[in-house]
Amino acid sequence: MNRLKAFLRRAAVPALSVVTALLVGAIVIVLTDFEALAKIGSDPARALFWVETVNGKTVISGALGGVVNAYGAMLSGAFGDPGRIITALQTGKERDIATAIRPLTETLVATMPLIFTGLAVAISFRAGMFNIGGGGQLMIGALGATITAIMLAGQVPSPVILIAALTVATLAGGFWGFIPGFLKARTGAHEVITTIMLNYIAALVVFFALRSPTLRAAGSTSPVSKNLSPIVDVPNIINLPNIRLDYGFVVALLMAVAVSWLLFRTTKGFELRASGFNLTAARYAGMSAGGSMMLAMALSGALAGMGGGFMVIGTVGQLTLDLSGSIGFTAIALALLAGLRPSGVVMAALLFGALTNGGKLMGVQSGIPFDLLVFIMALVIMFVAAPGLIRSIWRVKVAKPAPEIAAVTPTGAPTV
Amino acid sequence: MAISRRLLGLGASAAMIFAACGPGTTASQAPAGTATAAPTVAATQVAKPVACVAFDTGGLGDKGFNDLAKKGLEDAGTAGFTTHFSEAQGATDYANNIQTLIDQGCEAIVTVGFLQSKATADAAAANPTIAFAQVDTAWNKCGPNFTCGDADDTPQPANFTGLDYQVDQAAMLAGYLGAGWSKTHKIGTYGGLAFPGVTRFMDGLYAGIQYYNQQKTATVKLLGWDGALKDPSTTGTFVGGSGGNDTWGDPAKGEQLAATFSDQGVDVVHPVAGATGNGSIKYMYEHQKFAIGVDTDQYISIGPPTNGALLTSAQKAIDVSVLDFFNQVATGYLGGTDYSGTIKNNGVLLAPYHDYDSKFSTDLKAEVDALKAKLADGSITVCSFLGRGC
Numbered sequence: 001m002n003r004l005k006a007f008l009r010r011a012a013v014p015a016l017s018v019v020t021a022l023l024v025g026a027i028v029i030v031l032t033d034f035e036a037l038a039k040i041g042s043d044p045a046r047a048l049f050w051v052e053t054v055n056g057k058t059v060i061s062g063a064l065g066g067v068v069n070a071y072g073a074m075l076s077g078a079f080g081d082p083g084r085i086i087t088a089l090q091t092g093k094e095r096d097i098a099t100a101i102r103p104l105t106e107t108l109v110a111t112m113p114l115i116f117t118g119l120a121v122a123i124s125f126r127a128g129m130f131n132i133g134g135g136g137q138l139m140i141g142a143l144g145a146t147i148t149a150i151m152l153a154g155q156v157p158s159p160v161i162l163i164a165a166l167t168v169a170t171l172a173g174g175f176w177g178f179i180p181g182f183l184k185a186r187t188g189a190h191e192v193i194t195t196i197m198l199n200y201i202a203a204l205v206v207f208f209a210l211r212s213p214t215l216r217a218a219g220s221t222s223p224v225s226k227n228l229s230p231i232v233d234v235p236n237i238i239n240l241p242n243i244r245l246d247y248g249f250v251v252a253l254l255m256a257v258a259v260s261w262l263l264f265r266t267t268k269g270f271e272l273r274a275s276g277f278n279l280t281a282a283r284y285a286g287m288s289a290g291g292s293m294m295l296a297m298a299l300s301g302a303l304a305g306m307g308g309g310f311m312v313i314g315t316v317g318q319l320t321l322d323l324s325g326s327i328g329f330t331a332i333a334l335a336l337l338a339g340l341r342p343s344g345v346v347m348a349a350l351l352f353g354a355l356t357n358g359g360k361l362m363g364v365q366s367g368i369p370f371d372l373l374v375f376i377m378a379l380v381i382m383f384v385a386a387p388g389l390i391r392s393i394w395r396v397k398v399a400k401p402a403p404e405i406a407a408v409t410p411t412g413a414p415t416v
Numbered sequence: 417m418a419i420s421r422r423l424l425g426l427g428a429s430a431a432m433i434f435a436a437c438g439p440g441t442t443a444s445q446a447p448a449g450t451a452t453a454a455p456t457v458a459a460t461q462v463a464k465p466v467a468c469v470a471f472d473t474g475g476l477g478d479k480g481f482n483d484l485a486k487k488g489l490e491d492a493g494t495a496g497f498t499t500h501f502s503e504a505q506g507a508t509d510y511a512n513n514i515q516t517l518i519d520q521g522c523e524a525i526v527t528v529g530f531l532q533s534k535a536t537a538d539a540a541a542a543n544p545t546i547a548f549a550q551v552d553t554a555w556n557k558c559g560p561n562f563t564c565g566d567a568d569d570t571p572q573p574a575n576f577t578g579l580d581y582q583v584d585q586a587a588m589l590a591g592y593l594g595a596g597w598s599k600t601h602k603i604g605t606y607g608g609l610a611f612p613g614v615t616r617f618m619d620g621l622y623a624g625i626q627y628y629n630q631q632k633t634a635t636v637k638l639l640g641w642d643g644a645l646k647d648p649s650t651t652g653t654f655v656g657g658s659g660g661n662d663t664w665g666d667p668a669k670g671e672q673l674a675a676t677f678s679d680q681g682v683d684v685v686h687p688v689a690g691a692t693g694n695g696s697i698k699y700m701y702e703h704q705k706f707a708i709g710v711d712t713d714q715y716i717s718i719g720p721p722t723n724g725a726l727l728t729s730a731q732k733a734i735d736v737s738v739l740d741f742f743n744q745v746a747t748g749y750l751g752g753t754d755y756s757g758t759i760k761n762n763g764v765l766l767a768p769y770h771d772y773d774s775k776f777s778t779d780l781k782a783e784v785d786a787l788k789a790k791l792a793d794g795s796i797t798v799c800s801f802l803g804r805g806c
Binding site for chain 1: 500501510542658
């Protein structure tokens, strides 16, 4: 019971932040619907909310109707369209079922790399290291997986390639994370600077590699890799047409459990957290501070690299320069939203995955640009970072942020 | 777009024939009025396919090829097509976005950019009745070794159309014009990243300057791209960056690059780096120097006052070809052939001179027009001026 209470207290701020952000988003949708608002003088009902039947379909219009349409599309884009689910239940055809569940599976597909990178950020933050280089470590991991897959193609059975590629991805990402950890431990170079710079280096290393004919797609002069799907693929959880959800998602969940166990149940994890709390005290207690830094950064990079491996081999099947997108930075935001807890990372990643995936359909159906989603996600983070604001808006008592977060967020860190 | 024009022409003449059999003639010629009325209705009210565009991570607002494709889609909307579009945030989105469009009932789908190649090819294979086209892509029929007629040939899917633009031809005209205008006899160029979609502009620019030097026995120099080399990208000037916003959307970097070129005596800059290049144009404007625009008529897309620096732009008519593709699909076309935009078919073009129209000498304008004619009839090719050859 106490645990449940504690959980609810912790979840209050993030949950209310999401609600507030969605409300602000709704206001923005209403205020920017100039076409409908222009009618407010002549026909207020049509300007604000209007339901009519056109060709047998119910059409909602007006500025407030726009909000219903947009958020409705977001929900059905993230979790499934009720109409399609009913059709699927009635016909029972493979294709209909696939169409019905695809929004949900795509949400999980979008969530998978966010869990990996979110955990990567969380583990490094716990040790007091600000890993801004998740995107670069992910790209290097993906590059490692791609090279391995192409080199081993046709020489060994594909399950072996799969394991080898993912191992190389993890090691490569880990190495890329180890560099800033090593530099910090040995020379004091600030990891924020080195990880950001290593992002650029990673992107250009990948670009350079994609210019080589060995990796480049056959018959293409553009910097995209060969198609990896015929060589190796992560097995799908559900075998239906156009469903991409694969066991990478399951591994992501297992990694969350593993990170949680490492951080809170092992001596090494205690050492990591101790150097995050107070480096001097940890040193005084005889812990190797430099070792903790390097370990935390290597583990962090390894998680991001593994995520990159699963993305390139499982989800996409081809390495391109925009594989990581903005995941590296989104991960920082969601790790903070999650209070640096692995379980929280999973939930925050699900939220962001649902928002991004639902936002796609919102854009397609209602023409509202995806930028609104970016806006809403930014508001969520802002509200989480300012619990006082949420408290005064909703007039509720909110728990103070956990001490360990308070301990890591200041000290000259960039505001995320 | 030879085929498209022909098909369009066919459609138009069919419409005219049906129109000719309209109400006026129906009564006298056909005993059963309904029998002839039916095809008339069919011809004019034939359901237009649902037209859709999947943008790449460059995104809307790039004032480059995504926005141009958007304009093509909007024109299609005006022409009576139902339209949808989707935006991508990363490589994992491409397949999902295309599938979402298919679920929305899209029948003609244009994907923008080479990054979507795999997702587009996969979707085309899985949905043989939907017509796909891809901007900035030519299908390679000859397979990995680029030799046709052997075992590794990759035949083009019957529902795929590559929309490719030989923009080096337009850039060659711009290069000639720039060489004729430059007071310091030095032109500068740089790209975002070194891949063909970018370096084609730089190749063309180089060729235009070489041709000018040949004709006038002049010594106009191009900085930032040495087309005489086998692989000029090894020494060329590029923004670099991660391939994201820091490559294509950083005007401050563009200003720096323009300043560097200016310090070396350059007075005409041709940036090929999206919004980063807009910074260069601004710098050149502020220093009473000149620039050549890229992708679209930047004189219009950038607007005053900085567009005062623009001599012209090397343009791709992406909007026209996207709309063309939708119109073709409306007449029953599915795919199987590529479209190649050239100077000849107005798929690539040199933008109007705007402010400089009165400043260029009549001779220079006439020479550019003559070169244009030669590029159109094939008596001059861009690649013959390049170190890597044809």
